[in-house]
Every structure is written in C-alpha cells, then in structure tokens.
Amino acid sequence: MMNLSCDVLVAGGGVAGIASAVSAARKGAHTVLVEKNCFPGGTAVNCMHRYICGLYSSCPALPCGTLNGGIADEICEEIVKLAPGTKPVRMGKVHLFPFVTGDFTNVLRALCEKQEGLEFFYETRIDSVKSERGNIRRAFAKGPNGELQISPRAVIDCSGDGAIIRMSGASYYLSPPEERQLAGFCFKIEGIKDPGDMAPVSVPYYISQAAIEKKIPCYLKYTKFYHGNTEGEGYCLMSLLPGENTEKTDEARKNAVKIHDILKRTISSFRNSEISGMSSVIAERDGLRMKGEYTLTEEDVLSGRKFHDGVIKSAWPVELWDIKKGPIYRYLEPGTCYEIPLRCLKSNSIRNLYCAGRCISASRRALGSTRVMGTCISTGEQAGLAAVKELRVP
Numbered sequence: 001m002m003n004l005s006c007d008v009l010v011a012g013g014g015v016a017g018i019a020s021a022v023s024a025a026r027k028g029a030h031t032v033l034v035e036k037n038c039f040p041g042g043t044a045v046n047c048m049h050r051y052i053c054g055l056y057s058s059c060p061a062l063p064c065g066t067l068n069g070g071i072a073d074e075i076c077e078e079i080v081k082l083a084p085g086t087k088p089v090r091m092g093k094v095h096l097f098p099f100v101t102g103d104f105t106n107v108l109r110a111l112c113e114k115q116e117g118l119e120f121f122y123e124t125r126i127d128s129v130k131s132e133r134g135n136i137r138r139a140f141a142k143g144p145n146g147e148l149q150i151s152p153r154a155v156i157d158c159s160g161d162g163a164i165i166r167m168s169g170a171s172y173y174l175s176p177p178e179e180r181q182l183a184g185f186c187f188k189i190e191g192i193k194d195p196g197d198m199a200p201v202s203v204p205y206y207i208s209q210a211a212i213e214k215k216i217p218c219y220l221k222y223t224k225f226y227h228g229n230t231e232g233e234g235y236c237l238m239s240l241l242p243g244e245n246t247e248k249t250d251e252a253r254k255n256a257v258k259i260h261d262i263l264k265r266t267i268s269s270f271r272n273s274e275i276s277g278m279s280s281v282i283a284e285r286d287g288l289r290m291k292g293e294y295t296l297t298e299e300d301v302l303s304g305r306k307f308h309d310g311v312i313k314s315a316w317p318v319e320l321w322d323i324k325k326g327p328i329y330r331y332l333e334p335g336t337c338y339e340i341p342l343r344c345l346k347s348n349s350i351r352n353l354y355c356a357g358r359c360i361s362a363s364r365r366a367l368g369s370t371r372v373m374g375t376c377i378s379t380g381e382q383a384g385l386a387a388v389k390e391l392r393v394p
C-alpha cells in the first residue's frame with residue numbers, strides 16, 4: 001500500500017474538482033486529486049455536453065464578461081485558443097459558452113498538468129474514509145498501482161454524488177427518487193443528411209409519439225436533440241428515471257438504439273445515419289447534497305439574494321427536469337443575480353470537509369440552478385481557496 005500525506009485531498013476530477021485542486025495548489029497547498037475515470041471532466045465529458053451554462057448574467061445583451069471570472073474565464077480562454085472565434089451564444093433567455101468535448105478534456109488535462117504542487121491520480125477510486133473527532137483523517141483508494149492511503153489535512157468532496165460526505169458520516173440531504181430530477185444519457189449520431197433547423201423540434205416530436213404509442217418507455221418522451229458542430233452530426237440527450245442507475249446503462253444503450261431506429265424510419269434525413277458514440281454511464285442531475293453551515297434555497301436564487309460571505313454569483317434559472325412534467329424553468333429578473341455563500345461549501349458536522357459542484361448545501365430546487373458547469377467551476381475554485389485559507393489559521 002502506498003502512503004501519502006497532503007494538505008488538500010480533492011475527491012473527483014469533474015469540473016468542480018479540477019477547479020478546486022488547481023486553486024488549492026496555486027495557493028501553495030500540496031494537493032492530491034483522485035478521479036475514478038481515466039479522463040477529467042466527469043459528467044460534462046461523459047454526457048457529451050456542448051455548452052457551459054451559468055457563466056453569465058441574465059441581461060438580454062451579449063455578455064462582455066463572466067460573472068465570476070477566475071478559472072472559469074481561463075477555461076473559456078483556452079477553449080478559444082483551440083477553437084478560435086468561439087463566443088457566447090444566446091438560447092432562449094440565457095447565454096451559453098459552446099465547446100467540443102475533445103478540446104474541453106484537453107484544456108482540463110493541461111490545466112492540471114502544468115499546476116505545480118498538484119498530484120493527479122486517474123482510474124483511482126476512494127472507497128472509504130476514516131473520521132476521528134469530527135475530522136477526516138484518512139482516505140483509502142484503489143488504483144492501477146494498488147491501494148493508496150491518503151492522510152489529508154482538508155478534504156473537498158467534488159464527487160458529484162457526495163461519496164465522501166456519505167462515507168465520512170457528515171450530515172446530508174437526499175431527496176426520495178420520486179422527487180429527484182430526470183437523469184440523462186447522451187448518444188451521438190453522424191451521417192444525418194440536411195437535417196434543417198427543425199430537427200430539434202421534429203426529433204422530440206417523433207420520440208414522444210413513440211412513447212405515447214408505448215414503443216419506448218414513457219420517460220423517454222423528454223429526449224432532446226442538438227445539432228453538432230460538423231455537418232451531419234447531432235446529439236440525442238435521453239431523459240431517464242433517476243435513482244439506482246449504475247446497473248441500467250445496458251438498458252439505456254438499448255433504448256438509444258431503439259430511438260435511433262425510430263428516427264431512421266420517421267425522418268428522411270436520418271435514414272442513413274449511424275450512432276457513433278454513447279455516454280459510458282447514466283448521468284444524474286441531482287443526488288446527495290452536503291448539509292452545510294447554510295443551505296441555499298430557491299427563494300434565495302429567484303430573489304437574487306446577496307450574503308455577507310457571498311463568494312460565487314449566478315443568474316442561471318431554476319431548471320428542474322421533473323419526472324412527470326419534463327423541464328421547467330423559473331427565471332431571475334433580467335439583470336439580477338444571486339450569490340452562493342461560502343457557508344454552503346463547508347460541512348456543518350465534519351470540520352475539515354468542504355464540497356463543491358453538484359453536492360453543495362442547497363435545497364433540491366436551488367440545486368436546479370447551482371448544478372450547471374459554470375457555477376460548479378466557481379464553487380470548486382472557492383472551496384479550494386477556503387480549504388487552504390483555513391489550514392493556515394492556527
């Protein structure tokens with residue numbers, strides 16, 4: 001077994017984890033980042049996202065800067081270097097920053113590799129932690145080179161599903177499956193011929209018809225379609241029931257093939273198309289959230305509330321993918337934004353535990369706004385800074 005001591009241990013190398021680890025290491029903390037996949041980016045990469053949401057204010061005009069700057073800005077600047085001309089696009093009432101998965105992964109990988117003081121362990125999963133007198137003292141992980149025992153001074157849970165929060169015995173929130181948001185599974189299609197602007201409307205229409213006719217499960221009716229960046233490329237984002245989904249990836253793959261067959265039969269431009277990629281796992285929109293020193297509410301979000309310890313700004317709507325009604329959006333007043341207090345990133349029960357990204361201390365409905373990538377990057381950055389700052393307090 002390999003033994004390792006560090007100042008800050010970051011669990012999970014999704015967007016929040018990368019930002020946490022980089023910001024902690026930049027402040028001089030010896031930082032260890034452990035990621036169970038062989039790539040960085042987590043859900044955003046696995047689910048083939050194409051836009052970073054949550055970066056901008058809710059003004060209708062084209063944004064001239066992001067709300068939080070910092071690492072989120074650096075990531076966007078690096079994406080522009082790889083894909084010159086990339087700029088925010090408006091979709092409905094919001095602005096998004098587009099990217100392609102390959103570039104995004106390269107940017108995240110490079111950000112970590114060039115960061116002094118940061119050790120990254122891929123394909124390594126934290127399986128348990130040992131807490132003593134209200135602090136996490138050790139984490140036990142397994143990777144390609146065997147077992148790893150890490151003794152951290154502070155831990156940031158960026159696992160998306162609150163793995164460390166649960167293992168450490170920290171208090172948390174977990175909504176019952178029927179109240180949780182629809183999960184997602186994405187597949188990529190190539191060889192679509194002249195799909196036209198209406199494909200994002202016609203694809204969901206034919207899929208929902210098939211669901212009504214019971215040819216596919218009912219929950220698939222909220223499946224969406226997005227055009228890709230190159231000719232003939234498109235992405236179907238299937239909506240699935242939330243919950244114990246680790247065993248259901250094969251079923252999702254089979255449903256992806258069924259959906260594609262329906263599209264080939266019903267829409268002429270899809271006739272000769274093929275599936276060229278699929279998510280490796282089903283992605284949950286929400287799950288376990290830490291109980292922090294403060295819990296952000298939907299009212300805080302929609303009223304644009306500010307806090308004395310507000311460290312992150314966001315104007316993303318409360319976007320809830322309801323099991324029965326599909327996506328529902330509740331917007332902030334144009335031009336306003338709310339703040340996330342630092343207390344949402346600090347456990348109320350384990351002293352050296354912080355969290356960032358999808359498992360911050362927020363109500364189920366507030367998480368509908370905070371869970372998007374732009375906000376996750378900024379919560380990650382702030383959790384990294386806070387963890388290091390508090391290590392220095394005697």
Ligand SMILES: Cc1cc2nc3c(=O)[nH]c(=O)nc-3n(C[C@H](O)[C@H](O)[C@H](O)COP(=O)(O)OP(=O)(O)OC[C@H]3O[C@@H](n4cnc5c(N)ncnc54)[C@H](O)[C@@H]3O)c2cc1C
Pocket residue numbers: 011012013014015016017034035036037041042043044047049050051052053054124125126127158159160161163183184185237283284285356357358359371372373374376
């Ligand atoms: C279907 C769907 C569509 C979405 N679309 C968009 C979109 O278009 N734009 C947008 O901005 N947001 C979108 N989101 C939201 C966004 O993808 C996520 O909320 C965000 O990426 C979460 O980032 P994270 O770093 O908190 O968690 P994750 O990306 O989930 O990363 C967590 C990481 O931790 C690792 N991990 C977990 N447990 C362990 C462990 N025990 N040991 C080691 N590693 C571990 C995982 O492998 C993973 O890499 C979408 C979400 C879903 C589900």
